[in-house]
Amino acid sequence: MDMEFSPEDLAFQQEVRDFIAENYPAELREKQDEGEEMSKEDFLVWHKILHKKGWIAPAWPVEYGGTGWTPTQRFIWSEETARADCIRLMPFGLAMVGPVIYTFGTPEQKAHFLPRILSGEDWWCQGYSEPGSGSDLASLRTTAVRDGDDYIVNGQKTWTTLAQHADWGFFLVRTDKDAKQQEGISFLLIDMKSPGITVRPIITLGGEHEVNEVWLEDVRVPVANRVYEENKGWTCAKFLLAHERTGIAGVAASKRGIEKVKAIARTEVDGDKPLLANAFFKRKVAELEVDLAALEFTELRSLAGPNAGRGPGPESSLLKIKGSEIQQRLTELSLEAVGHYGAPYFRGFGEGDNEHPIGPDYAHRAAPTYFNMRKTTIYGGSNEIQRNIIAKMVLGL
Amino acid sequence: MDFTYTETQDMIRDTLSRFLSDTYDFETRQKFINSDSGRDPAIWTALAQELGMLGAAFDEDHGGLGGGALENAIVMEELGKVIGIEPYLPTVVIAGGALKAVGGAQSDAMIPEIIAGNAIIAFAYAEPQGRYDLANLRTTAKKDGAGYVLNGHKGVVYAAPWATHLLVTARTGGGQRDREGVSLFLIDANLPGIVRRDYPTVDGSRASEIYFENVAIPGDALLGGEGTGLPLVEQIVDEATVAVCAEATGVMQKLHEGTLEYTQQRKQFGIPIAKFQVLQHRMVDMFMEVEQARSMTIMGVLKLGLPANERMAAVSAAKAKVARGAKFVGQNAIQTHGGIGITQELAIGHYFKRATMIEGQFGSHDYHMDRYERLVLAD
Numbered sequence: 001m002d003m004e005f006s007p008e009d010l011a012f013q014q015e016v017r018d019f020i021a022e023n024y025p026a027e028l029r030e031k032q033d034e035g036e037e038m039s040k041e042d043f044l045v046w047h048k049i050l051h052k053k054g055w056i057a058p059a060w061p062v063e064y065g066g067t068g069w070t071p072t073q074r075f076i077w078s079e080e081t082a083r084a085d086c087i088r089l090m091p092f093g094l095a096m097v098g099p100v101i102y103t104f105g106t107p108e109q110k111a112h113f114l115p116r117i118l119s120g121e122d123w124w125c126q127g128y129s130e131p132g133s134g135s136d137l138a139s140l141r142t143t144a145v146r147d148g149d150d151y152i153v154n155g156q157k158t159w160t161t162l163a164q165h166a167d168w169g170f171f172l173v174r175t176d177k178d179a180k181q182q183e184g185i186s187f188l189l190i191d192m193k194s195p196g197i198t199v200r201p202i203i204t205l206g207g208e209h210e211v212n213e214v215w216l217e218d219v220r221v222p223v224a225n226r227v228y229e230e231n232k233g234w235t236c237a238k239f240l241l242a243h244e245r246t247g248i249a250g251v252a253a254s255k256r257g258i259e260k261v262k263a264i265a266r267t268e269v270d271g272d273k274p275l276l277a278n279a280f281f282k283r284k285v286a287e288l289e290v291d292l293a294a295l296e297f298t299e300l301r302s303l304a305g306p307n308a309g310r311g312p313g314p315e316s317s318l319l320k321i322k323g324s325e326i327q328q329r330l331t332e333l334s335l336e337a338v339g340h341y342g343a344p345y346f347r348g349f350g351e352g353d354n355e356h357p358i359g360p361d362y363a364h365r366a367a368p369t370y371f372n373m374r375k376t377t378i379y380g381g382s383n384e385i386q387r388n389i390i391a392k393m394v395l396g397l
Numbered sequence: 398m399d400f401t402y403t404e405t406q407d408m409i410r411d412t413l414s415r416f417l418s419d420t421y422d423f424e425t426r427q428k429f430i431n432s433d434s435g436r437d438p439a440i441w442t443a444l445a446q447e448l449g450m451l452g453a454a455f456d457e458d459h460g461g462l463g464g465g466a467l468e469n470a471i472v473m474e475e476l477g478k479v480i481g482i483e484p485y486l487p488t489v490v491i492a493g494g495a496l497k498a499v500g501g502a503q504s505d506a507m508i509p510e511i512i513a514g515n516a517i518i519a520f521a522y523a524e525p526q527g528r529y530d531l532a533n534l535r536t537t538a539k540k541d542g543a544g545y546v547l548n549g550h551k552g553v554v555y556a557a558p559w560a561t562h563l564l565v566t567a568r569t570g571g572g573q574r575d576r577e578g579v580s581l582f583l584i585d586a587n588l589p590g591i592v593r594r595d596y597p598t599v600d601g602s603r604a605s606e607i608y609f610e611n612v613a614i615p616g617d618a619l620l621g622g623e624g625t626g627l628p629l630v631e632q633i634v635d636e637a638t639v640a641v642c643a644e645a646t647g648v649m650q651k652l653h654e655g656t657l658e659y660t661q662q663r664k665q666f667g668i669p670i671a672k673f674q675v676l677q678h679r680m681v682d683m684f685m686e687v688e689q690a691r692s693m694t695i696m697g698v699l700k701l702g703l704p705a706n707e708r709m710a711a712v713s714a715a716k717a718k719v720a721r722g723a724k725f726v727g728q729n730a731i732q733t734h735g736g737i738g739i740t741q742e743l744a745i746g747h748y749f750k751r752a753t754m755i756e757g758q759f760g761s762h763d764y765h766m767d768r769y770e771r772l773v774l775a776d
Contacts, residue, residue, distance in 0.1 A: 001406075001467055003398050003699045072398040262774075276774065286770050290714045297692035305400035318685050384678070391677040395657055395684060 003300075009072050016080045023049050024086060035346070035364035037208065038087065040123070040165040046087050047120040056118050057094055064102045064110065065118045071303045082252030090162070092124035093117035097170040099243050100187070100236045104228040113168075113189070125163040125192070127171035127214060128237070130156060135385050137172070138181040138234065142216060144173040144188060146223070151175070151188065153196075153219040159379070163199045163212040166192045171216075176231050187233035189225040196220075204375075206368025207347065241381055242316055248380055249323035251296045257330040258289055264337045264362050275337055288329050295322045314393035317386035324376035324383060331370040338363035400695065405462065406471060409453050413475045416448055421479040423744040426601070430482060435603040436559060441483055445514025451489055452512040455497070459508040466636060466698045470643035474694075477647025480744075480751045482602045484517050484556035490640045492518035492564045494633040495581060499620045507562075507583065519560035519586070520637075521551035521607050522630070529760040531566070531630050533574050536609065538567040538582060545569070545582070545619070547590075547612040557605035558595040560586045565609075570624045581626040582618045589613070600751040628705065635712040638759040639697035642719045645755045646690045648748050649723055652730040653683045655745045659734055670733075679729055686722035693718045710772040713765035720755070720762040727752035 005013065025045055031038070050056040058074050060066030069077065098117045101109055116122040133140040142155025153173055163169065169190050176184030192199070196219040201209045228236050262285060265276035275281055299319055335342050341359030346368075357364055377383045391397045402410075420440060429437040445451045453468040455461025462468070469490050476485060493511055496504040510516040527533035536549025547567060557563065563586050571578025590612035593605040621629045657680060660671035670676055693715040700711035727749040731738040734745055741747075756762070 001400055001402065001695070001699065005398065009398070075398065282770055282774055283766060286766055286774055289773070290718050290766075290769065293696060293711075293714050294689040294693050294718050297696040298688055300398070301400050301692055301695065303400075304398050306402070315688075318688060322685065322689075387678045387681040388674075390681045390684060395677075395680060397657070397661075397671050397677050397680070 005072065005076070009076060012073050013076045013080065016077060017084075019053065019055075020080065020084045020086065023053075024084065025049075028087060029085075032085065032087065034361055040162075043087060043090055044120050044123075047089055050089070051119050056089070056120075057098065059095070060098065061102065064098075064114050075300070075303065078252040079255075082256045085256055088253070090123070092126055092161070092166075092170075093122065095243060096126060096240055097124050097168075097189070100170070100227060100240050103239060104187075104236050106224075108224065109189070109227065122167045123162070123165045125160050125166035125169045125212075125214075127157040127160060127169045127190070129159045131158055135382055137237070138185065140172055140174060140185065142171070142173045143177070144175050144186060144221065146175075147220075149223050150220045151223060151226070153188070153190070153216045153221055155216050157214040157216070158202070158211075160199070160212045160214045161210060163192070163214055164201065164209065166199075168192055169214070170227075172233055172237055175233075179231060182234040184231055185233040185237070186230050187227045187236040188221050189227060190216075190219065190221050191225075194219050194221070205371035206365075207345070208368065208372060210372070242314075248376075249295060249299050249319035250327055251292065251299055251323070254292055254323070254326050254330060255296075257327070257334075258285065258292065260362070261285060261330060261333045261337060264334060267360070267362075268337055268339060281333075281336070284329075284333060288326065288333065291322070291329075292326055295319065295326060298322070314389050317381075317389045317394075320380060321377075321383045321386050327376050328373050331366075331373045334362075335366045335370040338366045342367045402467075402471075406464070406467065409450070409462070409464075409468060410471050410475060412448055413450055413472060414478075416443070416450075417475060417479045417481065421481060423747075426480065426482075427747075430597075430601045434559070435597065436482060438559075441517070442514050444483065444485075445512065449512075451485070451514055454489060454493060455508055455512055459504070460512050461508070466639060466701050469636070469640050470694055470698050473640045473643040474647040477644035477649075477751075478651050480601060480648065480651075480747055484519070484559060486637060486640055486644070487520040487556050487560075487564070488516065488518045491520045491633050491637045492516075492562070492583065494636045495564060495583070495620050495629060498629055498632065503583065503617065503620060516562055517556060517560045518562040518564055518583070519554050519557040519605075521554045521557065521563045521565045522634070523552050523554075524550060525552045529764045530574065531634060532576055532579055532627055534566060534568045534579060535573060536565070536567040538569050538580055538614070540569070541613065543616040545614050545616070547582070547584075547609040547614055549609050551607040551609075553598075553604050554607050555598070555602055555604045557586070557593060557607060558603045562586050563591075563607070564620075566626070566630055576627050578624045579627040579630060580623050581620045581630055582614060583620055584612075584614045584618045598754070600754040601747060631705070631709070634759055635708055636701060638712050638716050639694060639701060641755055641758050642690065642694040642697055642715050645719045645723050645752065646687065646694050648752050648755065649683075649687045649690055649726045652726050652745065652748045652752065653680070653687050655743075655748070656680060656683065656730045656733045659745070663735075676733060679733065683726045683729055686726050690719045690722045706772050710769055713760075713769040713772070716760060717762050717765040717769065720757075720765070723752040723756050 028042055028045060055067055057065055058067045058069050058077055062068040101113050128137060130140050144151035144153045169192050171188045171190050172185055173188055174184050175186040196217040198215040200213045202211045204210055266274045268275040270278045341363035344358040346357045346364040452461035453472060454464045457463045472485055476483060488511055496507050524535055538545040538547050563584050565582045567580055568578050569580040590610045592608040592610060595605045598604050660676055661669050663670050697712050697715035700708055730745055731749050737743055738745055
């Protein structure tokens with residue numbers, strides 16, 4: 001047992017640092033520092049740079065375009081990208097539907113979709129939740145009825161993240177109304193430009209347009225776009241949820257987040273001292289660092305411990321619960337740290353608008369981010385559902 | 398980067414686990430902790446001579462298995478699982494750690510005695526006024542010819558009633574709280590002038606108040622430099638703190654497992670209480686604390702070799718997290734058991750008592766958070 005980096009790992013770390021320093025777009029950095037909302041193009045510019053380098057999908061098997069990195073190299077990669085505050089990569093293709101397709105898909109599906117996920121050509125969204133099916137996802141009612149070589153899909157999905165940008169969506173639909181709930185579900189890949197699809201924005205607490213309602217009215221979907229067998233979609237869904245949970249620990253990003261909070265608290269003044277000298281505030285930061293260390297070593301144990309390589313198990317629910325709690329506490333501390341200047345509502349720069357927004361740059365998104373991040377304990381299976389999973393799958397209750 | 402155990406480490410764990418499950422069931426433990434001596438010396442002898450377990454963390458040159466902090470953690474976790482009162486922590490982890498750090502003739506003479514099970518060494522470091530400050534010492538060692546004369550009062554010295562030797566911190570100079578002037582001595586436990594008042598502890602062990610009254614000790618009892626011993630004391634206490642985190646992990650795991658088992662047997666409202674979601678979620682929260690205690694122990698073990706400031710920050714983070722977790726798991730184990738949990742009858746309450754003492758051992762949550770902040774969060 002050791003946590004040393006080998007000379008090869010250190011060389012790799014340097015290679016990653018150099019690559020980021022030389023290739024990360026300066027305009028993107030500037031926009032991030034000013035706390036502006038990110039556009040589709042902003043997300044894709046870094047995606048495309050990584051794709052060109054061949055580093056876009058470290059977690060994928062090499063045959064499908066993965067990097068073949070060791071767990072240690074992947075750890076270094078996530079550390080370095082977070083340290084450099086690189087924009088996050090959209091998970092819908094890379095971390096969600098991509099692994100489902102290379103695990104369960106047909107050769108044709110793999111050949112068509114995987115390269116387009118890697119290149120960023122297709123933006124994906126996730127059609128899972130419905131107005132009546134949140135935590136009880138298997139109760140979903142969107143139907144797909146066979147008609148020759150097509151399915152006719154009808155229903156409504158909701159909380160569909162960034163569907164306004166999406167070229168494709170992966171949807172859970174009911175193909176057998178008479179089967180037991182989980183056994184009548186299929187996994188469909190749907191072209192978001194298909195006739196009958198309507199995407200309507202839902203504006204969340206921070207004022208962002210991040211999620212949407214997606215209405216499907218007599219949408220024709222080729223049977224060839226079904227992944228895995230008919231009525232076996234729940235297998236794909238469960239596989240995907242477990243994958244979604246591992247990335248969700250977000251250790252490297254939270255480490256970076258703590259550094260940002262500390263930087264704010266060294267700048268903000270409380271009495272005649274920096275806020276970070278306030279014993280109460282400092283203790284909250286310290287507790288967060290300690291909890292993050294516990295999360296980090298729990299994740300490292302699962303990445304490089306005796307069970308490494310077995311794929312994400314139900315233990316990943318622990319990483320989701322603790323990781324999301326930490327992400328939320330970070331945003332709480334940021335908002336607390338900025339004091340009065342949490343209140344001004346910054347809507348982003350409009351056309352030709354070059355007046356500097358109110359308050360320090362680091363305060364602009366403190367409140368919206370705090371509001372927005374309440375989602376982390378709700379999405380991907382709420383933390384209460386994660387506890388149910390651990391109770392059943394790990395504790396045998 | 399590698400978080401797996403070697404075959405030897407797996408073997409140490411398996412061997413010890415089997416031995417303890419044969420010899421250390423709860424009823425047997427209760428019998429010997431309530432006996433006059435408070436222990437069964439045959440167990441210590443067997444650990445040394447049948448299992449070779451006391452050598453797991455020592456060099457092969459001294460007759461050990463070549464291990465270190467990770468082996469100590471493995472042994473301590475297994476002892477935690479049976480709420481073992483064997484003096485492994487003061488003898489092997491602490492005194493053994495000091496001897497390994499100092500090396501030379503003193504370690505050549507003493508380490509084989511530890512490995513053979515002949516030496517039991519208690520760590521006399523705490524004083525009534527000192528709380529968790531290792532430098533806050535009124536005990537003095539005054540130079541007297543080639544040796545020293547020891548005077549002072551050491552409090553709550555675990556395992557002292559059983560000890561053949563004492564590892565003692567004392568001032569050879571400086572003021573009561575100075576970093577300079579602290580020295581470390583390894584002395585015979587039965588020297589003239591050592592007065593002990595022995596008592597049982599709430600967690601099933603035995604301890605003593607120790608009074609040194611003009612105790613003459615030889616010059617070669619000094620471990621390390623005279624007056625420059627504090628960094629060594631801090632290092633071995635950090636090693637001990639990580640070992641206690643490992644013990645806590647074993648204790649917490651058993652508290653959690655015992656609670657799982659009990660809730661599946663105990664019926665109320667016609668069903669096992671494990672069916673109630675409110676209890677299920679609490680047991681999940683307990684599980685997460687156990688896993689995080691395990692993670693923090695491993696972090697502590699892996700960072701013990703770093704420069705002092707990084708080592709201390711990591712150890713404090715680990716102990717702070719484990720202390721909170723031990724309290725949470727212990728209190729909820731009792732709560733979930735209901736009335737039977739607060740009796741002496743079930744093992745669970747005895748695990749809770751040990752978990753509770755571990756919270757404060759080598760520094761409370763607050764103490765370690767303070768130390769962590771001083772090292773990491775200077776403003």
